[in-house]
C-alpha cells in the first residue's frame with residue numbers, strides 16, 4: 001500500500017469487516033438522472049440566432065436522439081457526404097423540485113464539435129466526436145413561468161486540422177448521435193466536470209485468488225457559499241447487491257471549492273474473479289452524506305482481475321495464459337449511421353460474444369457507454385483507442401486536443417474492468433503530413449514530430465492509468481521503426497493484410513515472426529486482418545480481391561492456423577466484425593467496407609461460423625453455404641462443387657438428398673469438406689455431427705442451376721445463360737439469376753475472346769445499378785464474346801460500366817489490365833454481324849462508373865451461336881456482364 005493512501009485509509013472512520021455489515025440500506029439515489037433524447041428540432045446548416053428563444057423553429061425537422069444527418073448520404077453521394085453545421089433545439093420543462101439544485105447536461109457524444117446554449121446564453125463547447133462532456137448549466141436556467149428552458153446545440157462535423165481524426169476510412173457522421181442526460185445534484189456533489197468522467201475512480205492495486213483490494217479516489221465539489229463537512233461512504237456490493245466491505249472518509253469541502261478523497265476498501269477475501277468466462281461484477285457505491293442525509297451517489301463497476309502482457313508468453317489473465325480471441329467493431333449500422341440505440345450496441349456485443357470471442361478492439365475511437373457496460377457484463381476484454389488515424393497535424397492545437405481526448409477516454413471508461421488496453425493511434429504513417437498516401441516516409445522532420453507526438457500520448461496514457469497497457473496499431477511501413485515510433489507502446493498492434501491488399505496469406509506468419517524478432521520486448525497482437533466479401537459472390541477457384549465468400553473463409557482459416565502456431569502472440573482481432581461505411585471507396589458495393597463477418601444490417605456471413613466452431617465448445621454444426629445457397633455451374637448431368645461444414649464436434653457426416661457422402665473428422669480449423677454432385681434444382685444438404693455423446697444437425701437447401709457443358713446438348717434445352725464477365729466468381733443476383741464465373745471461349749460453350757480480366761480500381765464507385773458486385777470485374781481490351789447456343793431467337797443483354805478516370809487493376813489471376821488512363825473508352829459493338837452500337841461511349845471522369853445495359857434481339861443460325869464483337873475507337877473496349885435468353 002503506498003503511504004499517503006495508507007495514511008488516508010487509517011484516518012477513515014470505519015473499515016468494517018464483512019460479516020459485521022448490516023443488510024444494504026435502500027436509500028433512494030439522491031441524484032436525478034434522466035435522458036432528454038426526445039422531442040428535439042433539427043436543422044441542417046448554419047442558422048443565425050438559432051440559440052435565441054424568439055426564433056421560430058416550428059418548421060425545423062422533429063427528431064429524437066440519437067440522431068445523425070449522414071445516415072443516408074454517406075451512400076448517396078459520389079464525391080462526399082455533408083460535412084458541416086447542424087443545429088438542434090429542445091424546449092425542456094423542469095420540475096420545481098430541481099430548483100436550487102445544480103443542473104448539468106451530459107452529452108455522451110456529438111460529432112465532432114458542439115457549442116451548447118441554454119436560454120440563449122453560451123454554456124460551453126466540446127471538440128472531438130467520440131468522447132462525452134458535461135456542462136454545468138445551472139446559472140443559465142430560468143425558473144418561474146412554467147420553468148421552460150431552451151437548449152440549443154450547434155454541431156459541426158467539418159474537417160478540422162486540429163481535431164483527430166483527419167483522414168479516415170470511415171464515415172464521420174455528424175450529429176448528436178448518442179444519449180443526452182440531464183443530471184441534477186445537491187450543491188455539494190461528486191465532481192461532474194472532470195473530463196466527462198464519473199468523478200469517482202476505482203482501482204484494484206492488488207488482486208489474487210485469496211484477496212482483492214479496491215481503492216476509490218475522487219473529488220467533491222461544493223458550489224454553495226459555505227464550507228461543508230461531508231462523509232464519503234464507499235461500499236463494495238456483490239452482484240446480488242449484498243454489502244461486502246466499506247470505507248468511510250470525512251472530507252471538508254471549502255465554499256465554492258473542491259476537495260479530493262481517497263479510500264482503501266477492506267480486502268475482499270477469496271474474491272470472485274472477473275474473466276471472459278466468468279464476468280463476475282461487484283460494484284462500488286459511493287455515497288456522499290451530509291449528516292443523516294445522503295446527498296449524492298455514484299455507482300462504479302468493480303471487477304477483480306489481474307493481467308499481464310509479455311513479449312514471449314503473450315497475454316495472461318488471472319495467472320492463466322489466455323489467447324485474445326478478438327475482433328474489431330465500428331459503431332455504424334445500416335439505415336442508422338452512427339445513431340444506434342443502446343439495445344443495438346448491446347446486441348452487437350452479444351453477437352461477438354456468441355462467436356466465442358473474449359476480446360474486442362473498439363476501432364478507431366471511444367464508443368458508447370452501453371458498449372463498455374456490455375463488455376463488463378458479457379465478459380469481453382477491451383482495447384479502446386482515440387481516433388488518431390493515418391496522420392497527425394503538427395500543431396500545438398492538434399496535440400492538445402488529442403491528449404485531451406485520450407484523457408477523456410481514460411477517465412470516462414476507467415472503471416470498466418473489461419478495459420485492458422488504451423490505444424493511442426492507428427497507422428499514423430499511412431498518410432504524409434500533406435495528406436498524400438505514402439509507402440515510405442521521406443520527411444524526417446515529420447517523422448520526428450510524429451515520434452514526439454507519440455511519446456507525449458504514451459506518457460499521458462501511462463500517467464493517467466498505470467494499471468492498463470498501452471498500444472498502437474501499425475501497418476507494414478518501415479517508418480515506424482526508422483522514426484522510433486514502433487518501440488513506444490507496451491503492446492504493438494499489427495494490421496496485416498497479406499493475401500488481401502497484396503501477396504499471399506501464407507506470408508502472414510513469417511511477417512509476424514520478423515516483427516517478433518525486431519520487437520523482442522513488446523507483446524504483439526494482430527490488431528487487424530481481413531478480406532472483403534459480398535454475400536452473393538462465390539467461387540470454386542477463389543483468389544485475392546475477388547470478394548468471394550469462399551476466399552474470405554480461406555483467408556480466415558489460414559490466419560487462425562498461423563496465429564495458433566505462434567504461442568508468443570498475445571491475440572488476434574478480425575477486421576471487422578461488421579461491414580461498415582467507408583466513404584470514397586468503390587469496390588463491390590460503393591462506400592462500404594465489406595470485410596465484416598456480418599453484413600451492415602447484421603446478418604452473419606458463413607465465415608462467422610468458422611470462428612464459432614473454433615472458439616466455442618457447445619455442440620454446433622454449420623453447412624457453410626448460406627451465402628451460396630443459389631449456385632450455378634457447368635456440367636453434363638450434375639455439377640460437382642465443394643461444401644464445407646464447420647463443427648465443434650469430433651465427427652461429421654454429410655447427406656445430400658438423403659444419401660450419405662460419408663463421415664469425416666474435421667481438420668485443425670474445425671472444417672470438413674466434400675465434393676458434392678448437385679442435381680438440377682433443389683438439393684437438401686444435411687450435416688450431422690457427433691462427438692462425446694453430443695449431436696448437432698444443420699440442414700439447408702441449395703439450388704443448382706446447371707448449364708450444360710455443351711450448350712447445344714439436346715437433353716438440356718437451352719434457356720438462359722448469364723456470365724459475370726472478367727470474374728473467377730459467380731454472382732447470384734437478387735432477381736434469382738446466377739451469373740457464372742467467366743472463362744476463355746471454348747467451342748460448344750461460352751467465353752471471352754481475347755481480353756484481360758480486370759478489376760475496377762478501389763476508388764471507382766459503380767453507380768446506376770443495384771448489382772454493383774457484378775460490375776466490379778470486367779474484361780478489358782477484348783475482341784469479342786461468344787456463346788454457342790443452338791439455332792434460334794435470342795435476347796442478348798450486355799452490361800458495361802466505364803472504369804472511372806483511374807486505371808483498373810488486374811484481377812488476381814489475370815494479366816495487368818491496360819486502361820484508358822484518362823477514362824476514355826469508346827468502341828463499337830456488333831452482335832452476329834449487326835452493329836448495335838456504333839460509338840458506345842463509356843468515357844468517365846472522376847471516380848464514377850455508371851452502369852449501362854445494351855439489350856438486343858438476335859438470331860443464331862447455321863450453328864454460328866452468338867458472337868459479340870468489339871472494335872476500339874478510343875481507349876479499350878470493356879465488358880462486365882452478358883446474359884443470353886432464348887425468346
Ligand code: GCB
Nearest residue numbers: 169426427495528575593595
Ligand atoms: C486498416 C485500417 C482500417 C481499414 C482497414 C481496411 O489497416 O486501420 O481503418 O478499414 O485497414 O479495410 O483497409
